[in-house]
């Protein structure tokens with residue numbers, strides 16, 4: 125009897141151990157997430173068809189991933205676009221979008237839904253952000269963007285880090301130029317610059333070093349999967365990058381700027397205020413071709429510099445071995461006009477402001493190096509990541525999981541919407557409709573050569589009506 129009891133006890137302990145161990149294995153098997161956010165990156169990458177661009181790291185990553193060729197952001201500026209990424213919901217139009225939400229959380233005035241990092245944290249993930257992930261690099265407000273009593277996304281991150289190196293504070297880093305130069309008055313700061321030196325003479329070097337350090341620590345944690353968001357500042361203005369990246373473009377012939385004319389009728393065109401306020405030696409890229417080419421080469425240098433930072437983080441991930449169990453997403457927060465429609469900047473609702481790269485790799489994927497032309501939008505990323513790691517998709521998210529497209533890249537996408545302060549827009553696989561707040565409508569046919577240079581709204585009232593209904597249906 126005693127022997128039997130002992131045996132029973134032994135089996136009990138053994139099965140308890142097996143259950144616990146099995147649970148642990150299941151937890152550790154959840155894939156990690158590495159979310160790479162690149163500021164103001166339009167699809168100006170070799171892998172997206174810009175042949176003159178040197179982007180070897182992102183191109184190599186694309187070869188192992190799915191490229192979304194028709195990814196549109198939901199807002200053409202940093203704050204509101206990142207809001208849709210990180211909350212999974214359409215939101216306010218201004219750069220204060222996160223703080224509006226944070227105030228509601230802090231005051232307890234209404235139920236605020238969990239952000240993507242908070243949702244992953246709830247499901248056992250260690251959540252860390254490094255660099256510019258929400259609107260303010262490091263995710264804090266205050267005069268110098270380093271006030272820890274002012275958190276942009278409460279409850280989201282276990283750590284939200286922003287190294288400042290020689291630039292003193294996150295605000296200094298955001299618009300910093302070489303060797304610690306901080307923007308005081310934009311008109312005193314050059315719109316572009318190249319200085320000889322290594323990657324760390326510009327702000328993204330320090331951000332990348334910190335992200336590499338974090339990924340090594342996170343990969344060592346065998347208990348919990350990680351959700352690491354890494355935000356690179358370039359190619360945001362001012363266009364500063366080490367000279368070695370600029371030198372890649374010395375002898376490069378730039379492609380012609382498509383439809384460079386200022387639109388004639390009413391549109392969301394603007395005077396490129398963000399660009400024009402910098403020191404540009406009294407030159408205007410709309411009237412000075414040599415200067416326009418200089419601007420474009422400096423943007424390209426910043427893309428190559430950002431690409432090098434992406435290469436470092438992916439190499440670090442690989443060196444830990446965690447790459448085999450990590451979903452990697454590379455996302456541009458919106459597009460940027462490089463002279464199209466005579467705009468140098470973002471903020472419009474033209475294609476150039478809203479079109480940004482999205483590349484997704486996940487463990488065990490079948491279609492590496494494949495493109496999809498399905499129309500999709502930033503708000504889809506939150507539900508997609510939930511789907512890929514097999515956690516519940518919160519009912520309040522407004523996007524659609526892209527899982528089906530990842531499995532069958534030829535599957536259909538869906539309409540993409542976006543908004544700024546003055547208008548909202550919907551993009552179908554054939555048309556873009558823009559509805560201004562005063563009721564004025566732009567309608568463009570993307571199947572024609574004119575694309576967004578010929579407003580055909582008056583000739584197609586039925587289509588306008590249908591698209592208005594679809595747009596309103598998605599926004600409400």
Ligand SMILES: [Ca+2]
Pocket residue numbers: 163164201202360457458
């Ligand atoms: Ca941005």
